[in-house]
Amino acid sequence: MLNQFQQTLKIGDLRSKLLFTLMMLLVFRVGAHIPVPGINTEALQQLLQGQLFGFFDIISGGAFKRFSVFAMSITPYINASIIMQLLTVVVPRLEELNKEGQEGKKKIAQYTRYGTVVLAFIQAIGMSIALGRSGAIANPGLGSYLLIAVSLTAGTAMLMWIGEMITERGIGNGISLIIFCGIAARIPSQIAGVGQEVSSGMAGYFQVVLLLIVVLVVIAAVVAMNEGQRRLPIQYAKRVVGRRMYGGQSTFLPLKVNAAGVIPIIFAMSLGMFPATIGSWMSPTSGFNTFINTYFNQSDLLYNVFYAALIIFFTYFYVAIIFNPLDVADNIKKNGGFVPGIRPGRPTAEYIDRVLSRLTLAGGIFLALIAVLPNIVIAITGIKSLWFGGTALLILVGVALDTMKQVESHLLLRSYQGFVK
Structure with missing residues (x-):
């Protein structure tokens, strides 16, 4: 495998894709440490108890526990994707778009982005109100709620952009790699x-x-x-x-x-x-x-x-x-x-x-x-x-295998031996 990795680094195009992917994931890790302003961290730690919140923290790479700008991770985008896929089955216009090839899929992807921002803002407002009730906001009020909501929504939009850039210009599925990176970091x-x-x-x-x-x-x-x-x-x-x-x-x-x-x-x-x-x-x-x-x-x-x-x-x-x-x-x-x-x-x-x-x-x-x-x-x-748990293991192993197969396809395209024999 070491020899195959060396061959990967020798291919200019593949090396650029790998470096771009790593740089984008590094931006994600840096953003996971940028806190949302106006949060009382001690009160926040008391609020974020329980296994579901603990697992949410794992997939966000610790961003949820720190309540950084990436605290909501990529989940609003996933929810928007689910809703949009369901609507393509129910709504005739969206079903037609889905069958129109690449242009139709681009339009659906654009609607998914809009839906992500809307869902992220709604979820962020709800989280802001919950934090205000629990005393986790230093100066609760409309201004603080909006500041927190906008910060979290912008963070999710940034992650969505990072994921799409990795998919287009890097190696692997960007959204899956963001979740993979968050789990691996914990x-x-x-x-x-x-x-x-x-x-x-x-x-x-x-x-x-x-x-x-x-x-x-x-x-x-x-x-x-x-x-x-x-x-x-x-x-x-x-x-x-x-x-x-x-x-x-x-x-x-x-x-x-x-x-x-x-x-x-x-x-x-x-x-x-x-x-x-x-x-x-x-x-x-x-x-x-x-x-x-x-x-x-x-x-x-x-x-x-x-x-x-x-x-x-x-x-x-x-x-x-x-x-x-x-x-x-x-x-x-x-x-x-x-x-x-x-x-x-x-x-x-x-x-x-x-x-x-x-x-x-x-x-x-x-x-x-x-x-x-x-x-x-x-x-x-x-x-x-x-x-x-098993979910984290499945994501780690599955995403790693999919990414390795993409790298392998690039190697085989250039007559090199792949990772998976």
């Missing part, structure tokens, strides 16, 4: 927290070893599932063009078990934290917050069932967006191909859809199990300082 403090629990006697070495084994199993399972695929055989009929005969060869259509990648996890994570966000707008002693703190934590059965259901739903939802069996079947038919034993056209599309649905179900259940399994183990071991 790993040292999470490990230190576990060490403190062990040294204080709150957790034993057996619990730590058990948790470590689960982490390694999760990583291995995610890698195996991301590489797993079902190969549908495709046979091409022979045809004569001029004096030459073409076709007649056999190939296959690869259908990935986990075609959606980490996107369902990110979507479910964003919606899973929505109740805690609503609760932050209310009094800490309200009935809603009492319910959230009691039943909506990572060790509770209700939360894990709800979270698993969201993951399975978004797995189907996202696969339906990125993969159209009818288009694939039409392309196969136009090129003179067919699936042995299946008629070309719509019967082939129905067959592909049937196989894909089974694979998606298996992939969704796998993602859900991996996401909630470490939460259950954490509840059993009693290591309460570790909010580094």
Whole structure:
């Protein structure tokens, strides 16, 4: 792998993309330490208690705990993307735009940006009011609320821009890499927290070893599932063009078990934290917050069932967006191909859809199990300082694999050996 990394640095274009990506992520890390003005940090620390807030802090790279300008992270953009994808199915005009190719997708992306700013401002206003009620604002008032809301909204807009720039001019998916970077930045403090629990006697070495084994199993399972695929055989009929005969060869259509990648996890994570966000707008002693703190934590059965259901739903939802069996079947038919034993056209599309649905179900259940399994183990071991659950592991491993594959494709394009053998 060291040799492949050296080859990567030798390619000017790829080296520029990597450096640009690293510079953008560095801007994100610097911004995570720029505090929002007018915040009483001591009162804020008392307010931000609970596992959901702890996990929110992890994905923001510590920005939420510091209440920096990037405190809301990229979640408003994710929520806006979910809403826009749903609207493309419901609203005919948006559905037409989605089918108009690159220009239509650019227009939808523009609407998503507008929606992100609106959602970010609404969420920021709610957080400002909640902070004012809890005494976390030094001088509460309309001016302070607006200043905090504008600062947080600007931070989210900045992250959205960074993510899009990485996707266009860097390596990997920008939004996923921002979340990846935030989670990775919190790993040292999470490990230190576990060490403190062990040294204080709150957790034993057996619990730590058990948790470590689960982490390694999760990583291995995610890698195996991301590489797993079902190969549908495709046979091409022979045809004569001029004096030459073409076709007649056999190939296959690869259908990935986990075609959606980490996107369902990110979507479910964003919606899973929505109740805690609503609760932050209310009094800490309200009935809603009492319910959230009691039943909506990572060790509770209700939360894990709800979270698993969201993951399975978004797995189907996202696969339906990125993969159209009818288009694939039409392309196969136009090129003179067919699936042995299946008629070309719509019967082939129905067959592909049937196989894909089974694979998606298996992939969704796998993602859900991996996401909630470490939460259950954490509840059993009693290591309460570790909010580094299955979701974080799935995102870390999934984004790392996707980014490595993008780098590998650049290397293979230039006849170099890739990372993944």
